[in-house]
Amino acid sequence: MKKANNAAAGSSSEVLKKLLIRLKDQRALAALSLIAAFVSVALSLVIPVLVGRGIDCIVGEGSVDFEKLTPYLVMIGICALISALANYLMGRVNNRITYHCVRRIRTEAFERIQHKPLSALDGRAIGDTVSRLITDTDQLADGLLLGFSQLFTGVLAILGTLAFMLSVSPIITLAVVLLSPLSIVVAGFISKRSYLSFKARTEARGENTALIDEFVGEQKLIRAFKYEAEARKRFSESNEHLAACSVKATFLSSLTNPSTRFANSIIYASVAVLGALSVIGTVGGGLTVGGLSAFLSYANQYTKPFNEISGVIAELQGALAGAQRLFELIEAPVETEPKEDELNPEDGSVRFDSVAFSYDKKSELIKDFSLDVKNGMRVAIVGPTGCGKTTLINLIMRFYEQDGGIIIFGGADTRRMKRSTLRSKIGMVLQQTWLKTSTVRDNIAMGDPDASFEEIVDAAKKAHAHGFIMRLENGYDTVVGDEGGALSEGQKQLICIARAMLAKPDVLILDEATSSIDTRTEMLVQDAMLSLMKGRTSFVVAHRLSTVRGADVILVMDSGRVIEKGRHDELISKGGFYKRLYETQFAHRDA
Numbered sequence: 001m002k003k004a005n006n007a008a009a010g011s012s013s014e015v016l017k018k019l020l021i022r023l024k025d026q027r028a029l030a031a032l033s034l035i036a037a038f039v040s041v042a043l044s045l046v047i048p049v050l051v052g053r054g055i056d057c058i059v060g061e062g063s064v065d066f067e068k069l070t071p072y073l074v075m076i077g078i079c080a081l082i083s084a085l086a087n088y089l090m091g092r093v094n095n096r097i098t099y100h101c102v103r104r105i106r107t108e109a110f111e112r113i114q115h116k117p118l119s120a121l122d123g124r125a126i127g128d129t130v131s132r133l134i135t136d137t138d139q140l141a142d143g144l145l146l147g148f149s150q151l152f153t154g155v156l157a158i159l160g161t162l163a164f165m166l167s168v169s170p171i172i173t174l175a176v177v178l179l180s181p182l183s184i185v186v187a188g189f190i191s192k193r194s195y196l197s198f199k200a201r202t203e204a205r206g207e208n209t210a211l212i213d214e215f216v217g218e219q220k221l222i223r224a225f226k227y228e229a230e231a232r233k234r235f236s237e238s239n240e241h242l243a244a245c246s247v248k249a250t251f252l253s254s255l256t257n258p259s260t261r262f263a264n265s266i267i268y269a270s271v272a273v274l275g276a277l278s279v280i281g282t283v284g285g286g287l288t289v290g291g292l293s294a295f296l297s298y299a300n301q302y303t304k305p306f307n308e309i310s311g312v313i314a315e316l317q318g319a320l321a322g323a324q325r326l327f328e329l330i331e332a333p334v335e336t337e338p339k340e341d342e343l344n345p346e347d348g349s350v351r352f353d354s355v356a357f358s359y360d361k362k363s364e365l366i367k368d369f370s371l372d373v374k375n376g377m378r379v380a381i382v383g384p385t386g387c388g389k390t391t392l393i394n395l396i397m398r399f400y401e402q403d404g405g406i407i408i409f410g411g412a413d414t415r416r417m418k419r420s421t422l423r424s425k426i427g428m429v430l431q432q433t434w435l436k437t438s439t440v441r442d443n444i445a446m447g448d449p450d451a452s453f454e455e456i457v458d459a460a461k462k463a464h465a466h467g468f469i470m471r472l473e474n475g476y477d478t479v480v481g482d483e484g485g486a487l488s489e490g491q492k493q494l495i496c497i498a499r500a501m502l503a504k505p506d507v508l509i510l511d512e513a514t515s516s517i518d519t520r521t522e523m524l525v526q527d528a529m530l531s532l533m534k535g536r537t538s539f540v541v542a543h544r545l546s547t548v549r550g551a552d553v554i555l556v557m558d559s560g561r562v563i564e565k566g567r568h569d570e571l572i573s574k575g576g577f578y579k580r581l582y583e584t585q586f587a588h589r590d591a
Contacts, residue, residue: 127210143319
């Protein structure tokens with residue numbers, strides 16, 4: 001998968017093409033930036049001419065010619081002011097272009113995540129994905145901003161100074177042009193090798209971020225199981241690897257600037273020597289002292305863009321490496337959707353027909369699974385850990401696609417309906433709770449955004465959550481964090497149950513929904529659940545067998561197969577696997 005993604009993202013030149021495509025809608029601003037750059041560079045090229053002529057006004061025998069010198073000084077001041085304003089405008093425009101492009105790419109990447117198969121997300125560390133969306137996009141922004149600022153003015157400065165130097169002394173200009181490739185070859189040689197190093201650094205940083213995300217998020221378990229030393233060791237190894245990659249990338253990129261400066265110094269020295277010889281008439285002749293001063297200024301302006309561009313090569317290479325990781329995310333395969341739905345919203349029946357599925361294609365989990373659940377039936381799924389209970393739920397919700405067979409929902413093949421339509425008909429309460437960073441009211445209202453406050457309160461009362469909500473500092477307007485804030489696991493679960501009650505779905509899925517609730521509250525919630533499940537198709541995944549006694553049918557699963565099926569009393573009377581599970585849970589308590 002990684003090789004495929006790398007191939008899709010392409011080389012640095014292909015990444016650059018993809019960036020340029022996303023800048024097409026910024027052509028007007030780019031043109032404005034070029035105009036500002038042209039004005040700034042043109043005026044900066046005029047200033048050396050004015051300075052040279054001013055120098056000629058004060059060099060030689062006799063007094064300084066203030067009458068001729070003053071206009072030059074005024075023009076120099078005006079040119080410097082306008083050039084500074086043009087630079088300011090170019091900076092503002094480049095900022096807008098850059099951050100618009102980065103915002104667009106980040107949005108593309110985030111939206112792509114919403115449409116990627118869950119299997120693809122499960123196969124990648126969360127921290128690595130977060131690193132791509134945050135760190136890599138920030139690095140891309142820095143590189144693009146420097147690139148725009150330096151490239152626009154740099155190219156114009158090089159072309160402009162060549163033109164001015166040609167008008168002053170073609171012979172010396174020819175020497176400059178012949179020596180220029182030396183700087184370009186050095187910069188190109190180093191940049192090709194530094195790109196791979198920066199790519200390795202971004203990957204190492206993603207791995208390091210993933211490790212930090214894992215260890216910070218699981219601090220309770222790390223301390224409970226005395227894993228601190230091992231965590232420090234693993235983090236240290238990851239940190240050292242990141243440091244090594246960073247040092248290598250930075251070292252290679254740092255060679256560019258001094259190398260090009262050395263080459264440019266040779267150019268400057270050559271201009272100084274040839275210019276001096278021209279002043280005294282040995283080479284070419286015709287240069288004045290002021291002309292030599294202007295020519296040296298042009299030589300410095302000519303070589304300066306090479307130094308500046310080489311100075312930002314590290315940022316540019318890092319930006320391209322970050323962009324490649326973003327394009328890997330953007331170009332990853334997404335879930336396909338049909339154009340039209342075939343769902344009957346009045347029917348909550350579900351039928352599995354010869355369904356096969358496995359997370360790892362080498363080892364099969366579910367094989368030739370068939371089940372017919374009529375509309376309004378209450379189905380309980382029990383069995384040991386890893387037997388496939390939650391997998392069935394994932395297949396119904398199309399979190400994963402079955403490898404074979406079909407799943408019929410409301411009379412239609414689930415693969416021929418849009419996932420959004422399918423999931424809008426299903427209410428779900430998981431063992432793992434999730435509350436968004438907002439008020440309690442907003443979290444419950446996720447079940448039905450158009451519900452009134454009275455309906456929200458009614459759903460909370462049915463879920464037996466109203467009492468503790470009213471004891472919170474601001475009641476229903478209390479803000480809870482992404483992890484539930486100061487709420488207990490049971491309280492968070494009750495809010496999630498209230499959310500499902502408010503949605504009033506056609507099909508209800510409860511995956512260990514009462515696992516975090518105490519026994520007394522569980523009994524109260526069960527009554528509310530029975531009311532909620534009445535007339536609705538319901539799937540209840542449970543380890544506590546006390547919660548499934550009233551089910552219309554209990555599926556006992558083992559190794560991806562249904563080994564027993566029936567009502568509670570029937571399964572107990574059979575004396576099979578279900579009875580052994582039941583007795584394991586209740587024998588000691590009854591004794």
